[in-house]
Amino acid sequence: MTITFYEYPKCSTCQKAKKWLKDQNIDFQAVHIVENPPTKAEIREAADKAGLELKKLFNTSGMKYRELGLKDKLKDASEEDMLEWLASDGMLIKRPMAISGDKATVGFKEDTYEKTWKR
Template sequence: MLFLQYPPCSTCKRAKAWLDERGMSYTARDIKAENPSYEELRKWYQRSGLPLKRFFNTSGLIYKALGLKEKLPEMSEEEQLRLLATDGMLVKRPLLITERGIVPGFREAEWEKLL
């Protein structure tokens, strides 16, 4: 199981504690220091079955500064994935990647169902 996080993020800290409390084994990766590649993002997005917008950190400063709320609908999936691969701070976090599925963000019910 891969757990992508931004260590200073309070939601990521809560998600990590949630995993630890349940004794889950995972590999933690700093999403800012080691941004997911285009190939990883494409594979995760395709496996997830989720809308691509779920992979964007829509409350992030970079998302807002780039005006992505208005721009994303006009961009192709390819362009969106390439943009996500440019900066880990654009990616929704935490991001949990398991054999059974992928969940961007921390919603206990979704994580519970996945694990």
């Protein structure tokens, strides 16, 4: 099983997640989330597999999120709007985002990674 691992290389959370995967000898394919952002379909798939609503996929602490005033816009946004925003800019997506088979995780919490990715 190889995990598709969307990351921003300078992100400390992504670095911690990557180290955890390496320490567990888990194969992953790193994808630069800004240079190659996931498509709307991949974002929808990650949300479904992680059991999260789309709102939870936003990087709410990012500058881009604040610049676009998304906090207020999200309340009334349609799923299509949210997918459109998330797919338009990798910096809007909470990271790292990892997908493989029927599983996905968004963000990094060691216990979640333990449950989801440990063999």
